[in-house]
Amino acid sequence: MPSRVADRDTAPPPQENVRETSAAAAPTRRRRNILGGLGGWVWLVVIILPIYYVVITSVKEQAGFFSANALLPPADPTLANYELVLHNQFVRYFFNSVVITIGSVIPALLVSFMASYALVRGRGRFLSWTNSLFLLGLALPIQATIIPIYYMITKMHLYDTLLALILPSIAFAIPITVLILNNFMRDIPRDLFESMRLDGCSEWSMLWRLALPMTRPALVTVGIYNGLQVWNGFLFPLILTQSPEVRVLPLSLWTYQGEFSVNIPAILAAVVLSTLPLLVLYILGRRQMLSGLTAGFSK
């Protein structure tokens, strides 16, 4: 969005604008938005109710579960369900998820960053062709390609390994990563490159010493986005793995559902446990994550 991007460059903090004017023009701007407020609270209930239900159910005893009112917290909360889940290989699944997430996100960022640098600063038919291909990739539904991927992974003897999940995840993270990085890379002032070049810098050192620091916020943003996608991914694990040794968290929820089919509190404890790590990260890095995603996607 060229024009708006330009605005952002020269007047970086649109947020500040909002704050200033709402403070300065307080008397007129502060008319109450009753409908908006009401809608906001209603949506909060919609969001919170399922989460509340999951959490209180997960600390209920299985025996009392069927008779108790579903919305009332239990009189004597128990952690037995959590114990049960943790004894069922949960730690291993967690660790597998960590491996595939880090193993996909870091390489995807690295290759996309190098590609974006070439795409924005370089020229030639090869690069423009590559760029179009990545753009096209955005509209490609992952599901459509899963059968050939399954075939390839089997032929490569990678079926039922963590690498089988990592390789396609990297590929499908590339288009969006390149695109968001391009948007930021383009905003690096040309003069900076010129002056570094006059100082005798090679392209390679410009890449690491100028482009990398300048695009760091974008790298963090798109890293978080890709991380969430891979961490929560279900299709690749469902199709490309089988053994419990390589099972990842989202798939483990699905299998718990089969194993504990009558023990709903235990299944919901697994749901809570699988979300907890992300929730902790969210609480710690919320500002960075939300503002990064907002900027990355509306740029």
Add this chain to the structure above:
Amino acid sequence: MSEILSRSRRAGRAGKVGRAGPSAWLAAPALAFFLGFAVLPMLGVVLLSFTNWDGLGAITWGGLTNWTHVLTSSVTATSLWVTAKIMFFSYIVQTPISILLGVFTAGRQKYRTVLAVLYFVPLLLSSAAVAIAFKALLDPNFGVGPALGLPVLAQDWLGDPNLVLFVVVFVIAWQFVPFHTLIYQGGVRQIPASLYEAAEIDGAGRVQQFLHITLPQLKYTIITSSTLMVVGSLAYFDLIFVLTGGGPGISTRLLPLDMYLTGFQSNEMGAASVLGVILVVIGLALALMLQRLGGKDRNVSQLEGA
């Protein structure tokens, strides 16, 4: 697309020092991954659609049999119809809510920030977790419905073919509205405050400001979000797979699910590949169509955000 291309070309020429820019080889690793695990499979699915394969044994040439079989099947027709319905309803439900919430959370008041923090929690949950939570929640015997004592709410939400589609649309909204709210929040915060000041002086009310400033200014954000939402609705697979498994009957068997069940449960990879090709075609067609809607001069912007 052409915009990006011409821009990068111009950028290249502007480097008057005369030396070449970075080596195009820098793009090679990304390209290799993408060709290997996205483009090649996309071509592979076309090839496989003309073969017979059970997923394990040998692959044999099947000609057009899969195509005629799939295209004349009533299940395919149903799944296309289900896909269209889910896409349509989830779009018209999610978009207004996301825009309103985006505008609402773009305000800087403290309590809105607190609300927004909670709004975005669903972003963290996997589709599998969301589906399992709602399955328990909607249970007609010990879910929330009976707990509230309202018989209306104690329905067999997931077992009734007439209700299930709307439940699915609701759960989709629950999971994905937060993400689109975030996009709109960013869009709203980029609207220059001076526009509102001017409108204020002209005596425009809140609703008028929303209709005449906010909405038009959000045009490209709307296109970005719409593209993601529409193309993304082809990816609701996980959620629906865990929530309903396509049932009851085939009432929520949307295209990607139909493909999975055909390929990995009925072991008809050839027929499933036909469905894969149809998915690719629909995905690309929708993206191009939305791109058109955005206007020719801007034919990249909406994809830029995607």
